[in-house]
Amino acid sequence: MEKSIYLKKFVVERNLPGAGNLTPEEIQSISQTSCEVINQLGRPYHWVQSFITDDKIYCIHIAENEQVIREHAKLGKFPVHKITEVKTIIDPLSSNPLQ
Amino acid sequence: MELIEREGFLNILQSHYEKIPEGEGHCIFISGEAGIGKTSLVKAFCKKVRSSCNIYQGICDALFAPRPLAPLYDILLQIKNDLPDTNPDITDRTAFFSRLFYELKNQEKVNIIVFEDIHWADEATLDFIKFLARRITQLQTLFILTYRDNEIDAHHPLRHILGHLNPDSFTRLPLLPLSRQAVEKMADEKGYKGEDVYSISGGNPFYVNEILASYSLGVPENIKDAVLSTYNRLDEITKHIWEILCILPTSFEVSYLEKMEPAYSVAISSCLDFKILVIDNGLISFKHELFRRTIELSLSPLVRVELHRNILNLFLESFEKNQQTERIIHHAKNANEYDLVVRYAPLAAKQAASLGAHIEASKLYLSAIEYYQGNDKDTLIGFYDSYAYECYLTNQIKEAIIYTTKALEIRKGKNDIESIGSALRFLSRLWWFDGNRKKAEAFAVKAIEVLADQQSSRAKAMAFSNMSQLKMLADQSDECILWGEKAITMAKELNDEEILSHALNNVGDVYMRSPFSKQKGIELLQQSLDIALKNAYHEHAARAYTNLGSSAIVMKDYTLAKEILEKGIQYCEERDLDSWTAYMMAEKARVYLKTGHWNEAYIMADNLHRDEYLASIVKTGILAVMGTIKARSGDNDVLPMLLESKKIALETMELQRIIPAFVALLEYEWITNRFYIEKEDIDTAINMVKEMGNIYENNEFAFWLLKSRGDRLELKEKFAGYEINNVNTALKAASLWEQLHCPYEQALALFEGKEDDKKIAVSIMQKLGATAVYEKMKFHMRSSGIKSIPRGIRKSTRANPANLTERELDVLQLLKEGLQNKEIADKLFISPKTVDHHISSIFFKLEVNSRAKAVQEATRKEIIK
Numbered sequence: 006m007e008k009s010i011y012l013k014k015f016v017v018e019r020n021l022p023g024a025g026n027l028t029p030e031e032i033q034s035i036s037q038t039s040c041e042v043i044n045q046l047g048r049p050y051h052w053v054q055s056f057i058t059d060d061k062i063y064c065i066h067i068a069e070n071e072q073v074i075r076e077h078a079k080l081g082k083f084p085v086h087k088i089t090e091v092k093t094i095i096d097p098l099s100s101n102p103l104q
Numbered sequence: 105m106e107l108i109e110r111e112g113f114l115n116i117l118q119s120h121y122e123k124i125p126e127g128e129g130h131c132i133f134i135s136g137e138a139g140i141g142k143t144s145l146v147k148a149f150c151k152k153v154r155s156s157c158n159i160y161q162g163i164c165d166a167l168f169a170p171r172p173l174a175p176l177y178d179i180l181l182q183i184k185n186d187l188p189d190t191n192p193d194i195t196d197r198t199a200f201f202s203r204l205f206y207e208l209k210n211q212e213k214v215n216i217i218v219f220e221d222i223h224w225a226d227e228a229t230l231d232f233i234k235f236l237a238r239r240i241t242q243l244q245t246l247f248i249l250t251y252r253d254n255e256i257d258a259h260h261p262l263r264h265i266l267g268h269l270n271p272d273s274f275t276r277l278p279l280l281p282l283s284r285q286a287v288e289k290m291a292d293e294k295g296y297k298g299e300d301v302y303s304i305s306g307g308n309p310f311y312v313n314e315i316l317a318s319y320s321l322g323v324p325e326n327i328k329d330a331v332l333s334t335y336n337r338l339d340e341i342t343k344h345i346w347e348i349l350c351i352l353p354t355s356f357e358v359s360y361l362e363k364m365e366p367a368y369s370v371a372i373s374s375c376l377d378f379k380i381l382v383i384d385n386g387l388i389s390f391k392h393e394l395f396r397r398t399i400e401l402s403l404s405p406l407v408r409v410e411l412h413r414n415i416l417n418l419f420l421e422s423f424e425k426n427q428q429t430e431r432i433i434h435h436a437k438n439a440n441e442y443d444l445v446v447r448y449a450p451l452a453a454k455q456a457a458s459l460g461a462h463i464e465a466s467k468l469y470l471s472a473i474e475y476y477q478g479n480d481k482d483t484l485i486g487f488y489d490s491y492a493y494e495c496y497l498t499n500q501i502k503e504a505i506i507y508t509t510k511a512l513e514i515r516k517g518k519n520d521i522e523s524i525g526s527a528l529r530f531l532s533r534l535w536w537f538d539g540n541r542k543k544a545e546a547f548a549v550k551a552i553e554v555l556a557d558q559q560s561s562r563a564k565a566m567a568f569s570n571m572s573q574l575k576m577l578a579d580q581s582d583e584c585i586l587w588g589e590k591a592i593t594m595a596k597e598l599n600d601e602e603i604l605s606h607a608l609n610n611v612g613d614v615y616m617r618s619p620f621s622k623q624k625g626i627e628l629l630q631q632s633l634d635i636a637l638k639n640a641y642h643e644h645a646a647r648a649y650t651n652l653g654s655s656a657i658v659m660k661d662y663t664l665a666k667e668i669l670e671k672g673i674q675y676c677e678e679r680d681l682d683s684w685t686a687y688m689m690a691e692k693a694r695v696y697l698k699t700g701h702w703n704e705a706y707i708m709a710d711n712l713h714r715d716e717y718l719a720s721i722v723k724t725g726i727l728a729v730m731g732t733i734k735a736r737s738g739d740n741d742v743l744p745m746l747l748e749s750k751k752i753a754l755e756t757m758e759l760q761r762i763i764p765a766f767v768a769l770l771e772y773e774w775i776t777n778r779f780y781i782e783k784e785d786i787d788t789a790i791n792m793v794k795e796m797g798n799i800y801e802n803n804e805f806a807f808w809l810l811k812s813r814g815d816r817l818e819l820k821e822k823f824a825g826y827e828i829n830n831v832n833t834a835l836k837a838a839s840l841w842e843q844l845h846c847p848y849e850q851a852l853a854l855f856e857g858k859e860d861d862k863k864i865a866v867s868i869m870q871k872l873g874a875t876a877v878y879e880k881m882k883f884h885m886r887s888s889g890i891k892s893i894p895r896g897i898r899k900s901t902r903a904n905p906a907n908l909t910e911r912e913l914d915v916l917q918l919l920k921e922g923l924q925n926k927e928i929a930d931k932l933f934i935s936p937k938t939v940d941h942h943i944s945s946i947f948f949k950l951e952v953n954s955r956a957k958a959v960q961e962a963t964r965k966e967i968i969k
Contacts, residue, residue, distance in 0.1 A: 021405040021409075022438070023400075023403055023405040024405050026401075026403060026404045026405065027404055027405060027406070031406050075477060079477075082440070083440075084440040086474075
């Protein structure tokens, strides 16, 4: 009987001075690399979205734990500065009283 | 390129330079934003005087952690062409500084030393700047330093240095942007619209030149466009060279550039002609930082990473030969090479720490921690410990606590008892520094408990000594001696001189504060001091001086206190141990207060008080000194000062700080006939006095408690100086105070005597300038029917209501004539420092804070004509 795997959501901070200057071609190639690595990992892994700012990229990933995220970064040669688990997600709808 | 609107600045440099052969060296701090023309000004000045002096130049780099003392090696190489060991240990650093000092002293010509961009300087270099700037008047040297004032925040160590230098020894030269007229004139000559050029550049000379260099047609939207349009027109090879150079925070060796781009020299020849790039001493760089930064900001991050990696490989290839550790780390970080950062950062940190660049060392250890991807326990412990220790040395106490705790958690898993004990003891010390006595005690106890079943060891001896120190600081004498003796025995058994010095210090201090064992205490403290001096344990020596001085004050042996404190202050000043210097200066101010030299006391305390970095344990004491003097003189705004002193003292939970603060407040209550201390606070102090403390301070507290509030506190041991409730004991007390050279207390005691004694008492108060107390006593005497109360004021001072001395009047007169300190000194045949003291004293007596106001006030009071 196999144990079920629980996944968590993480914010991954990557320091990349000048990230705001990434050209569309470079962004395409980074995204391709990321997807290829996910296929190689052999673990459940979802790359949700990434936010590029001037000197930093914030990525939302879903995985079992920090180690897998570090593994993904290592294979893809992506920098990792900080990994934090997301505890709760809220949005404007959170202000509605519970039905 | 000619300098525009820099004539005035050049003249200032020139006039200081011309004064040097007559005797005194001088420092000049040139500040302003990037592009304002600091380097151009210095270059132009050096070119002018080159033939008549030696010029030495040191440069600070913007590396992540700059190479410690890099500018010193630069200038030493220029002076001697021989380098000292690149690995002098920390005790040699002072020798290294001194050596450079004597090299400069022995030069026949005048020296000019230029340190550029000191906002990037490492901590050890900043220490050297402080070292040299403090001694600059002994050298025929002009020390020119440049920095960007917009890149140093309020807590940058450079501000601290500027705040600590003698104002006569340095000049600040903040450069101004070019005026609108100048920019318009330059623009007109090139056929541009002056108004546009001025509004885009804001008068920054670099921007003005870039716009006018006709890189693009017409005035660009902004400077960036002007620079980038030039860059975009370049051929591929030159572009590549620009890219390499723009990601380097330092200049680049031409030899390295050749490896990366063999055809470099042809490619860049036009850039050199245009002065966009410059080659100097085999190093190539952009002429201007802003040019470099503009290109760098336009590069894609992936291109940057690639470039950093290529440069990194160059340094790695030649590492064995050149050991460019700091540069490797800088580029490894930027190339995302985590393993390399982790490998090299600790090496660089060790080296930085050994040179006293502890801030850089802490940054480097933190990098190793952040970049380490593994989870090997020993590696982590090593990094955490080293980082915590460097944080402790650089006053990042919270951070030190966090990482010592992290390391402790790992250690608990390994069950290494001795190192667990050490870590607990270190946490105790850290919490004490952070002002949390409860936690400090708790960890001290834990450390001893953990080590209880262990053999004798350094960790165990140090745990005992640490506990002894905490007890000493809290005036718990018996416990201090108990733990201290254990530590001494074990240190002797282990032959460990450092712990022995530490422990003797604690125990000696406690013995010295009791009348029955004073001599023994002095001997033990002297032993501790001798061991520390012999082994160059600077901190232990500083602590021994401090404790000897403070205890002598407690014992009311003011002659000994003054002698010890003067030695200690000199020892600490020579070694830049500023926090200890400040502590002892505050103690010296207290000696002056107690012995009736209130002017000196106030000036000294006031000078310390201006330092925003002053430790709170020092601050509480000097506030009490200043408040006491002001209160006795009848000043009105004393209360905030005294309340702040009390608040800080209570936070320390140490009786040695609490008593002086409370005594000052109780005395003020007595002078003004009002209560200011809440009952709860008074009870806290009373309970502590019942539990601990020493005979002298406790009796002083009880004395004022009775005098101000009529509350009697029965103490086991009495001190005769405060027994003044009948005529006989009062006169005995008065003569005791006279022997101790304490005129104020002597007068208080005399006042309890007969009518003639009372008259002597009021004249003493009058002489001291204790106007408020004098009035109080006079009122008391009148109401008990005593006539003919001595006025005590001499005729000459009546015309001089502020009580200025003859000398002060002379100085004031010369101030009125508009003379500078040095001119006044020459006229009166005294040193400029003494003039300084007189002026501070004049300010204090006239209650003003500037020369102009002093003259105004003195004229208004008709003290001078």
